[in-house]
Amino acid sequence: MGKIVILDENTSNQIAAGEVVERPASVVKELVENSIDAGSTNISVEISNGGISFIKVVDNGSGIEEDDMEIAFERHSTSKIRKASDLEAITSLGFRGEALASIASVSTVEVTSRPAHREYGRYVKIQGGTLLESNQVGCPVGTTFIVRELFYNTPARFKFLKKDSTEAGYVSDIVSRIALGNPDISFRLISNRNTVIHTPGNNDLLSTIYSLYGKETAKECMEISYEDETIKITGYAGKPEIARANRNYQSIYLNRRYIKNKIISSAIDEAYKTYLMKSKFAFIVLYIELNPLLVDVNVHPTKMEVRFSREQDIFRAVYHAVNNALLSKTQIRNVSLADSPKNYFKFERSSKNEPGYVQQKMDTDRKFSGYNSGYSYDNFKIEKNHMLKEAWESIDVKDGAKVDNGKDEEINKSDIDRVKINKPIDNSINKPVNGFVNEQVNELVKEPVDEPVSKPIYETINKQIDEPVNKLIIKPEDISGKDCYDSCKSGYENKLTDIGNNPKDNRDDVDNNADMNSEEVKASENDKRPKKDAERNVFLDARIIGQVFSTYILLQNGEDLIVIDQHAAHERIRFEELKEKYAKNESLSQYLLAPAVIELTNQEISFIEEEKELLNKLGFIFESFGNNSIILRSVPIPDENVGIKEAFLAIVDFLMSKGKKYDRIIEEEALYKIACKSAVKANKKLDQIEIKGILEKLNMLENPYTCPHGRPTVIKITKHEFEKMFKRIV
Known part of the structure; x- marks a missing residue:
């Protein structure tokens, strides 16, 4: 007896359903395409639990004739083609006649339809491919399909469905695609009683793009x-x-x-x-x-x-x-500047010609010492001290002040008030300190000081805040006047006496004092270095020459020229910092002064809500803002001038592309992208303090030689190579 048999119709339909009906989105696609072929101008799709438990598609098309209602669920039954030659010129979306039979074989389907020329419609209910009910009903023109309990009789297929939110995202995506292809039809998608997609159906593709992707994309x-x-x-x-x-x-x-x-x-x-x-x-x-x-x-x-x-x-x-x-159209990018914060100072343009920017050699050998003695200046505070002094030495701000700089320039004193005072600090001090005196010095120094302070003291008062504000006093090693007095009484009178006898503070004196303290400075720097071979400390031992093209840092170390890509180097630094914090479950978040509103698609909204814990751990803290948008309150990027929106979208796109199969490598790749977005960019001028900060952090890394993507951060050109290029060596 032969072993080959012809399968029954229900089994054949379930086999066909494996190709046609993969998930709820496949059901929605087939039903919506039938509605389009029926000439509908308004199509509504409603789903629950991602379409697994409930799908409803309503259209206002031509409807299904009463005699065709039952036969429509037979395999290979269609109204689109009649013979094989019709396959060569298909103009309809559907034509195979497999969809309805496949859907009905793995679910419970209810159909209500009425053509325009009929006074009543017909209702049909089919479960697992078996007709359960068929009768006449009153209904509007068009067709309504309801699909319940998809894959109820195929547990293996049901088992491999994703989460409800994921399946809803697939449905949202396919409805969006079909809506873009048919801008003359109004589409509405309702998921768990919330409208997530609604297109106008005005036959304007740009309007459809606007409704699906938002204003920023459409424009x-x-x-x-x-x-x-x-x-x-x-x-x-x-x-x-x-x-x-x-x-x-x-x-x-x-x-x-x-x-x-x-x-x-x-x-x-x-x-x-x-x-x-x-x-x-x-x-x-x-x-x-x-x-x-x-x-x-x-x-x-x-x-x-x-x-x-x-x-x-x-x-x-x-x-x-x-x-x-x-x-x-021109591809010169338009830059939209965010609303800037309130200006603290409003100056009119000066009539004087401003000197052009000249990149100067940065001196890295200069050391600073407090009171020309054993004290060391903090480089950052000294640089800030000089900058503030140059900026304000010609400005005398008083109540209702004006600045005469060719034109009257108003100063907004309601925000920041800068006070220049010409009076003694104490009765024992007979002359002002470079024209500036801190009003609070008398409170800090209760005892007389024999020598005048040799550095300018500034005071910043924020009048917008009612409560007292800490006064900023810039002087050697942030030591207060009282500390100076205590130091004097503790045995430093001789050093102060030396200063009094030789108060001259010029470059030579500073350099001489730097030489005197060079061993102490080197010892303190060595404490910061990792216990590595001497070559690893090249970043600290080398002399900074400067910056070229506002992109590369130049160093000289002996007979070698060292060139560092500032972006690649800072990217490596940022990645190692982020990776260390991430491993320790420390927060990467930097709260934004002005939260950013970002428009997303429904599929992206569903994804980020599902992966909110991972995004929060990566430093992105956000809340729903309605209408397929979120408000981003925190990012792992310390500089708000960086494209916050672009960085967030890049991370979302990356995680979505990985199909939610996360592991340590995927998470590190996400940190790569965050580090790249937050690193110092090329074409940015850096001052000496910023360059030194990069070099010190780079020196502490285990691998400072490549960025996370494998690009080199540093290259070396020897003196020998230069001599070869200039034919000094043949």
């Missing part, structure tokens, strides 16, 4: 219009500013059918090749109208894969269409 789109003898291409191409880290924002339509095709994607990438950085992909919505005879859409049951008879012609046409759109 950065350029229109595409191209036509030749065989093909017509229209749509919108996004400017490089809105490029993303994956292809999820590329929507391609062939004769209004959403497709995925490597030939077209490659043509888009080639057109954007010189406009986008590596691993960035353009935002684009592309309509391709082609003779159906030149394309085969009957490749896969999902009908998303197609084959062209003239692939090279398609590639060439898409490339020129997109490239022409990019060339039609």
Whole structure:
């Protein structure tokens, strides 16, 4: 007896359902495409639990005839084609006749439909491929499909469904794609009684883009219009500013059918090749109208894969269409400055000519000492001291003050009041200190001081705050007047006497004192160095020459010229800092003074809500702000001048591309991206203090020689190589 049998119809339908119905989004796609083929102008989709337990699709199309209601659920039953030759010129979205039979075999389906010429409609209920109920009902024109308990009779398929929020994201994505391909139809998606998508249906593609992706994306789109003898291409191409880290924002339509095709994607990438950085992909919505005879859409049951008879012609046409759109408008990026905080000072432009910026050699050998003795100045405070002195030495601010600098320039004293006082600190001091005296010195120094303080003392008063503000006194090693007096009484009278006998404070004296204390300074610096070989301390031992192109730091170490990429070096520093804090579960967050509002798609909103714990751990703290937007309150980036929105979107795109399969490597790659976004950028001028800070931190790293992406942070050019280049050595 033979072993081969013909499977029953229900088994065949369940096998077919494995290809056609993969998840709830597949059901929504098939039902919505049927609604479009029926000529609907308004389609509503409602889901619960991601579409697993409940899907409802309502349209106002032509409806299903009463006699066709039951036969529509038979396998390979369709109204779209009649014979095999019709497959060569398919214009409808559906044609295979498998969808309804496959859906009904793995769920409970209820259908209510009425054509416009009928006074009543018909209701049909099918469960697991078996007809349970069929009768006449009163209903509006159009069709309503309700699908319940998807995969209830196929536990293996049900087991591999994702979380409800993930499945809802897939449904949102497919509805968005179909809506972009049909701007003349109004779409509404309701998930758990919340409307997440609603398009106007006014036949304006840009309005549909606006409703799905937000204002920022819509205003950065350029229109595409191209036509030749065989093909017509229209749509919108996004400017490089809105490029993303994956292809999820590329929507391609062939004769209004959403497709995925490597030939077209490659043509888009080639057109954007010189406009986008590596691993960035353009935002684009592309309509391709082609003779159906030149394309085969009957490749896969999902009908998303197609084959062209003239692939090279398609590639060439898409490339020129997109490239022409990019060339039609200037690609100079517009920078939108955020509202700046209230100006503390409002000066009119001076009539004097400002000197051009000249990059000067930075002196790294100069040391500072307090009172020309054993005390050492803090470099940062000394630099700030000199800057403040130069800025204010010609400004005498009084009540209702004006500054005469060619023009009257007003000072807003309500924010910051700078006081210049010309009076003795104490009765025992007969002359002002460089014209500046701290009003509070008498409170700090109760005992007379024999010698005048030889450095300017500044006071900053914030009058916007009612409570007392700490006074900023800049002097050697942040030592107060009382501390100076105590030091005098403790045995330093001789040093102060030496200062009194030789009060001259010029460069030579400072350098001499630096030489006197060089061993102490080197000893303190050595304490900061890691216990490594001597070569590792090259960053501290080398002399800083300066900065070139505002991007590279130049050092001289013996007969070697050392060049450091400031961005790559700081990126490595930031990554190691972030990785250490992340491993210790320390907060990476830096709260924003002005929280940022970011518009996202419904799928992105669902994703970040599901992965909120991971994003919070990475330093991104946010809250829902309604209408598919969030308010970002904290980021792991200390500089608010960095693109906060771009950094957040890059991390979200990266995590979404990994399919939620996180491990230590994935998390480190996320930290790479955060470090890159927060690092010092190229073309930024750094002062001596900032350069020294980078070098000290770089010296402490285990691997300071490459950035997290593998690019070198430092290179070395020997004197021998220079002599070879100049032919001193042949």
